[in-house]
Amino acid sequence: MRTASPKAPSESNLNTHLANSGLRLTPQRQRVHEVLREKMDHPTADQVFLRAKDKMPEISMATVYNCLDALVQCGLVRQVTLDRGATRYCPNMQDHSHFYCDNCGSVYDILQTISPEEADIKIPRGFRLDNIETNLHGLCPDCAAKAK
Amino acid sequence: MRTASPKAPSESNLNTHLANSGLRLTPQRQRVHEVLREKMDHPTADQVFLRAKDKMPEISMATVYNCLDALVQCGLVRQVTLDRGATRYCPNMQDHSHFYCDNCGSVYDILQTISPEEADIKIPRGFRLDNIETNLHGLCPDCAAKAK
């Protein structure tokens, strides 16, 4: 039996985005999306996998990668590569940049970015610029204090 | 016997930078630096390894990583992480940003950046901002043409 259950706004949002990219809404994609929004640190695929398993023990690593790719593709998650280590995922789609501590590897959202207009970036003819990613490198408060 | 051989400017530059970071000038570090400057595409560690072996067949992968780290540490090379794949290395220390084609993965130097001042980035108290990395994402001319 199927009852017409009202959907949480985030779920319908998720469905809309997925559908716009020709992707389906699946329990796994929901779960991965949920995990990312639950704790908006910047988890690696592995961390997402571990957290997702709490409520969905049968999910596999390959699926986590698939889901993350799907979410990135439909514009609900950003992929963040800041160093040689594992890629991180960020569900905050508000315009912002990332501060990366080159010493301890911690990541912070910085609610400020440079828009293409104000940056006045001129790209050569033929290129199509989709977005500008800004990564701030330096030391976090803890490491900065110790560095003195 | 040791003769006082005059050094090429780039070599003395390399030595100066290394020394300033408490690092030694070694043939391997010279070779890796040379490889990067020979062809300023944005090679991965693996590509650097293959190219370095031409003139130094006994160099090892671990050493290439060590050398790249040393060069990054002393400010002669930039590490560039643009996606989930291997890290790339860029010997162009002129202020510039990278354009990354999200479709084919090609990388281009864009001789333009956003200075911390004009960006007007305000980081929270306690953080130490060392540099701003700007990555431009989109499609290269080839992929942009095909995408239409």
Added chain:
DNA sequence: GCCTTGATTTAGAATAATTCTAAATCTTGA
């Protein structure tokens, strides 16, 4: 509702990228 088609998930293998280890070899300064 049933069926077909293609999308998605799965476990596990495979590959790729990076780091680690311990021994050998340099380099520098005393």
Added chain:
DNA sequence: TCAAGATTTAGAATTATTCTAAATCAAGGC
């Protein structure tokens, strides 16, 4: 010349990501 510490090396180990083929699922047509 020696000692101490830095660097290199091969190869193993680890980590991160992708691939594979089979099983399952979802959506649209009948």
